[in-house]
Amino acid sequence: MESDFPRRTVPLIVSVDGHIEDVLQYLESLRTEFPLLQVWIHPYACADHPNDFPMKVTTPDLGDSYGNLRTAEITCCKHHFTWLLQETFTSETLNKYDTFFFLEEDYIVAPTVYETIQQGMQAIEEYSVETPFLGVALDPTNGGIAEEPVVLPDHLFYAHAFQTGPMTMHRDIYQAIVRAAPDYCTMDESNWDWTLVQLTLQESLPHVMLFPSRSQVRHIGLDRGMHEHILMGTPTAPLSVFHATAVYGPVRVNHTVRPKQVSGGWGHKMDHEHCLRILSLPPSNNEVSIQ
Template structure:
């Protein structure tokens, strides 16, 4: 018979104890229910398995998750310290989940807007307390487009001297990840505080008591829906998704010029771009040349536009600009730049802007520019675009497949083939074309903006 040494015996006992420990833990951690002895009846009482915790930045607010878990869980701000996207709590009620999610997100957004954090300011510090230029991006949730815009900004010469301000109206992890990974320029995030995402069951989101879009006014009044007295000029009622864009645009303008500490001493220009734009590497150079040439090319110009909608742009006119006597929304709204003086003029006509029955911010701006603002809004625009629109889906293109590469690739190829024509050293006046200016004609408002609540909220931003 083989002799078992004390050492081997101890090893066997330890191994057996380890196996028993693993088996017991596997039993308690296995899926399903755990039996707990009930002292009163001797029967096994079923204790439900503890549900898994959901991460807010991954599951709750990601638009890519179409279905919630059977027992949805969310994060909640449970600490008394500063709110964090990392704090989590289990909630077993869908109503409570919605309420707590909104509460947490509002805390976070309020914190973002109050802190006004500038990332990369250690690498790219402001000069005399501010920056020379600011790019302001209005974003929603199209991260696949935003990636192209950010990559194009990365290639822009001199971009590190500008401040990038990203104005959100929707929180999702994909968008925030793109912004927080920017390392080539200073960047600040702000968040529109009246976003639909925060008011899913009340105004300015979609209130269940609101009138359906196509209901007739007599029927709406009889029904007693909240906004029955405020259809637009075409008899249609408010659609929250369309109204939000104009509200966000006006709030953002005010926040940038009047709400941010870093902009209090700002004397430069801001350039307004969107998540589905693409900029060329000489875009900032071109803007600086336009501003430097203002006295000789258009001393009265109040807006400077870097983009146009030419479907087949030529690079024969990279040094040419066109002075338009006033702002035309369909020609001059892409990558438009303005200074505080122009903003102050717009702000002074806030009521007219906010009461105009058009859900488009640019048509509303065109209206006050032509009808209300003394001297109008003369605009200097490039003949060869330095900012392109690559969006083919979104609010105005429902049902279309989003494919930014399909639009961006030929633009990049065209720009690359004409690289030698970029960075002109001097600018000259060019002949106006249909892509740069059309004579103003009084246009009908598009409607979608009859609701008095929108008028009042919009005007309140400038108070």
């Protein structure tokens, strides 16, 4: 079943971590279906720089403060996401949009994914006077590590602390990340999502996220992808439709979430300096569209 994403009126941005020919050819084939598709190429992609930074560093890797050595592939993912954030929120072609939905490539979406995002954003606006929100998340299972809240009715939003997964981000949240760049860029955490979690624990970002009571995305993994270990061997059950009727209870959650032991591997000064430089850059207009 197709999703309700308005593919002919809303931009779809695909950020590719390097010139990977099969991926680029596939994206080119989608242009008729998605006329507002923009394809961006990460200029610091590890796929395009296998023998130099950011894939490799030129000074010794002494590890982070937890003793974890640098993991190049994961490190490259955080560099890609950081660059994508900066490009998205400084792009002149996107400056009329204030909120963006960030989704990795190995997720499937529900038929009502776009409606859920819109309803969640409206709910956040209504409740934001008393509760600041990080955004709308669409996976209450946190990538399959938790169960859906079946004790809740099918069509309610509820508040919970952010852990991981696809989410919306408003310009105000991006600006808060830029202000917290010294922590974001030097924290011993090589995953972008868990870096955000640590920033919520430091109160640099709001810790409350709004979730639908039924998953609107599912993490399935991809063959030869980073999350191949969760690859579904059989067809997955369809995701439920979601038509929000209310927000469950008072919009308050315990600020304390169990801190994940940091993944580390983000202790090299070259990574820190590159990250800080990206978040301080003016608009680069490095959008690369395949024509």
